[in-house]
Each structure stands twice: as structure tokens, then as C-alpha cells.
Amino acid sequence: MLGPSILLAAAVFAPELLATPIARSSYAVKETHYVPRRWTQKGRAPKNQMLALQIGVKQGDFNELERHLYEVSDPSHSRYGQHLSHEEVNALVAPDDEALDLVHEWLLSSGVKNFVYSPSKDWINIRISVDEAEKLLATEYSIYIHEDGTEMARTTKWSLPSHLHKHIDTVQPTTSFMRTRGHSSFVNPKPLNLSEIYQPPGYVPPTDPVIAAACSINGTTPTCFKTLYKTVGYEQKSCGENQIGFNNFLNEVPIRPDAKIFLDKYAPSASKGAYEYKFVSIDGGPQQDNGSSPTQLAKGTNKEANLDVQTILGMTYPMPVTAFTTGGQPPQIPDVAAGDPPGNEPYLVWVNYILAQKALPQVISTSYGDDEQTVPIEYAKRVCASFAQLGARGISLLFSSGDGGAGNAAGQNAEECISNDGKNTTKFLPSFPAGCPFVTTVGATQGFQPEVAAYRPAKSLGPDGTLHGYYASGSGFSEYFSRPKYQEDAVNSYLHKVGDLHKGLFNPAGRGYPDLSAQGLYFQFVWNSTNSVISGTSASSPLMASILALVNDALIASGKPALGFLNPWLYKKGYKGFTDILDGGNGGCNTTGFPVTKDWDAVTGWGTPIFPEIVKLAGAKI
Secondary structure, three states: OEOHHHHOOOEEEOOOOOOOOOOOOOEEEEEEOOOOOOEEEEEEOOOOOEEEEEEEEOOOOHHHHHHHHHHHHOOOOOOOOOOOOHHHHHHHHOOOHHHHHHHHHHHHHOOOOEEEEOOOOOEEEEEEEHHHHHHHHOOOOEEEEEOOOOEEEEOOEEEEEHHHOOOEEEEEOOOOOOOOEEOOEOOOOOOOOHHHEOOOOOOOOOOOHHHHHHOOOOOEOHHHHHHHOOOOOOOOOOOOOOOEEEEEOOOOOOOHHHHHHHHHHHOHHHHHHHHOOEEEEEOOOOOOOOOOOHHHHHHOOOHHHHHHHHHHHHHHOOOOEEEEEEOOOOOOOOOOOOOOOOOOOHHHHHHHHHHOOOOOOOEEEEOEEEEHHHOOHHHHHHHHHHHHHHHHOOOEEEEEOOOEHHHOOOOOOHHHOEOOOOOOOEOOOOEEOOOOOOOEEEEEEEOOOOOEEOEEOOOEEOOOOOEEOOEEOOOEEEEEEEOOHHHHHHHHHHHHHHOOOOOOOOOOOEEEEOOEEEEOOOEEEEEOOEEEEEEOHHHHHHHHHHHHHHHHHHHHHOOOOOOOOOHHHHHHOHHHHEEOOOOOEOOEOOEOOOEOOOOOEOOOEOOEEOHHHHHHHHOOOO
């Protein structure tokens, strides 16, 4: 198991005094953030509760890193595919000496002596008590409880000495209320009533006999995906060098015996993969080789992780697969006596570990997210900037778009769509990290000829007899991140078609998502040794990641670099290798949601993959 000291770097014990003491300035508020809906202040945090604080020191030259990122990701640029090394990225974002000296002086004078650095020293980790943190940040921590029982030690406002404001971007955990949740829909099956199974309105079975033999609306399988997206018969040539990974949070862990049952039934040639994929445990993330425990089964844990690993293995075996499992879920009852820190929001823990590694899978899928407004903007920007660092190194990061339609709500209820601005403004709520411009975001489709945007009304009976809830492919426009240049033309064209629809409910100048889409309704999967179905963009993201990983295999076998940060290539030429989705919608917030249109749209992006065409456009051969 890899703990935080390995995750970042060896602990550095700072000297007692700097050679030239620096005068401290008075404190001023650095950041405030409203408490999101569904959170209630329970009381003051215990003074002796420990916090693992992460201090984001301003990066040295992120603008230069961003320039490199776009040059190596632009297919018309002479540097396309010339990805940066681990060392080159670290050198670009390393803080300048003045920033580090000033932050060190502040910490030392406050009695903090043990620092843990990220590889580029743009993050400093410290472990202190709530009492010490309140003095360090001139704030007060409280315990906040979510309506689902999750508890966090957080504050709504914190301060820094004035001279440090320009040198520190963020400190967490302070104001972030992100609860990283999976994007899938599943409950235990009920007795099946075949006469009432939900089918999308207007659904017509496939007319192509090959697709009809492989695909059923009552449960899709790897054979269906391979047939639909035309990977059937492709033989991998670079599976030792080419790899794929996926993320697990919230104590989720893929279960090997369940994967074996699934693969034996739906992809027998990949059965050995159930016991061959690799675990990487980060910050106490779980890993196990046996079946789910009674406690895990009672809580319904591991469905998300099972979906990911079964989808990926079914599509990519024998490609090496890495399951990253990251700890950091806030405990329901903080163990103050044991001195355990409450869990940090896990994206930052994961990305700092990943940034410290020199060898990584070329494609990594993540099926988790939360409302963008649950995280403060400076924190979101720093996490997003970390994704840019990985993109510059040639890593494709895929995230699911969410399952709440245009409003990222739990249904059509407009009361779910309230902005965290202190004014209770009705707004569509974009997702994070889906709205980060440095990741590729994946929406969901359903049906086969044609595929349409995934949408299921509430209280729909699924093919396993389960009464499923509302589900619609997540989409939106970020309130935090402006529209990147690579999607300027595509999004402007879409907004022109949309006109004044839903004016005021979304930010038309924001980064639009999703970028792509893939099947996302009723995936066959196994949990607790039992076959069932599961839906969500949590399914779409690992499926799309698998297709792109196969494209990388063809590229590497042709002597070419992996796709890397996909979006500039996608919006300039790669979109021609995807089937444009022309029908469906997504609703949300008691509205019609965003419409599906020709070309890019804010429900299905550029559409679903056509593997041979993508390989050709990427410059490789099958």
C-alpha cells in the first residue's frame, strides 16, 4: 500500500530559521464559500481532530505549460505528439523561490516544521490538528453533515497573511464540500414482469442482422459494443507497452470473482484477466482478491468498480489494466481519539500521486463527480491544472458527464437546481471535473439503429425487474471555466441553433460538455455473483476509454505516439470518426433540457466511436 509520504515525496524537515527572516503581514480573508444545499452545520469540530492540509503554492509558469499542451495536442502543429516528460512538466510548474521561501517562513513561524512536497513542490502537505489549523488560517472549523449521513470538518471562510495571497492558490480541506459520487443507477432486482419492461419511446430493433444478433435493449454486452463500434477482429500488437487504467473512490474496489463470472459468460477469451489486472492503492485505498464482504454487500459497495473492470476487460484484454483505488472518503464518525484525519476530497490525493509517477497508463477513465458548485473555484482550477499536466505528458483522461440531464439533478424536480450563490438562484448545475477543459467528458446513448441520447423517466421497470429511477445523460456549461479555443466554433454553432432556449439557466460562455458519448443504458454486469444490469455515464466512460486504448495500440504499433490530450485533435479532425447522434434529449430541472442536434451538441458531444475511422484519422493502420 502506498501512503502519502510515497504518494508525493519524502518528508522534508525545514530548518528552524531562515537565513533572512521575513516580516509577517496582517491576515486578510483569502476565500469564502457558501455551504451547499443538503449540508447542515452540526457543531464545532473537535480541537484535537487531525487534518491533512494540502497547500497549493502558485505554479511558476502554468501559461507556458498550457502552450506546450496545446502545441503537442494540435494535429496541425509541427510538435503534435511530442509529449513532455515528467521532468519537463515539473520544471514548468515549479513555484519560484520567493513563493516557497515566504510560505516556508509562514509555516515555520506558526510552528509547522514537517512538510511533504509534490514532485514540483507546487503542493505542500502538512498534518496538524483543527486547533492548529484554525490558528494558521484564522478560521473556525465545524462538523457539517450531509443528508445522507456523510460528515466533514469544513469551514466557510479562511484567511492568510496578506503578502501570501498571491503565492497560495488554495488550502484544503477547508471550503470544499465535494462528495465524489458515482454516475450509475442500480438497485437490487425484483421479480421480472416482462409486460412492463421500459423501452425508449420510438425504439426499433436493429435491422442489421449482425447488430441484431449481438445487441439487445434489455442488456448490452462486450459482444454488442465490439460489433456496434467495429472493434471485432482487431488483434492487439502493443499490449505490453500500451495500457489502460480506471479510478475507484468511496471505498469501491473491483471484485475478481465477480469479474470472472462475467467474463466466463460474456467474453470467455478474457477470463484470465479477472485475476491479472493490477491494483494500485493510494492513501489507504482498498484492494482485495476475494468476494465482497457482508458489510460491503449490505452497503451495496463495489457495483461501480465492478462495472468499470468488467467493461474494460471485456473490451481490451489482454491489454494490462490498472485499478487505482484512492482512500479519502470522509468517515461517518470521525475517530478523534485515534488522531485520524478526515478524508480529503480524493481527486487531489489521486492526481498528486499520479503526477509523481513516471510510467502511467496512456488512458485513464473516471466515473465519479459532483456538482461544480460544491468546490471553491480556486481549488477546482488547481485540480484542473493538474489534469493539464497529465495531458502534456500524453495521458488521455476521460470523465463521465453525470446522470442528471441538463441540471445534474436527481430528477426533473426544479427544486434540485439551486445555485450555491447565497441567493438561491435557479440554474442548471454543471458537474466537476466534467467541466474542466483539460479532460475528455463522455455522455451516454441508448438504442442501436440509430443510437439516441440516453434518457429514462422515473419509475421505469428495467430488464432485470428493478424499478429504476430517472436517468438522463449529463450535460452542461461550466460556470468556472471559460470555453476553450478548441471548441469555439462547434459550441458557437450549437448555441446559434439553440437560440434563447433556457436563457439565464446556464453560462453560454462556459466550457461545454460532453465531448463524446457511448452506450450507457442497461449494461450486463455481475455483482455478488449475480447477473444484473446497470446504467449510467459511469458505463459510457470506461467503454469509450477502452475504444481509445485500442486506438493507442494501433498508433504505438505504427511507431506513433499515443493520442494524449484528445480534445484539440477531436474538435479539429477526429470528430469525423464518430457517428453523429441526431435524436433524443435529456431534460433536467423540470425543463426539456438541451436538444440533440447535427454536429456537436451539449448532450452527446460529437457522438459515438467508429473504431476503424478513428484509427485512420489518427494516422495508424489496423
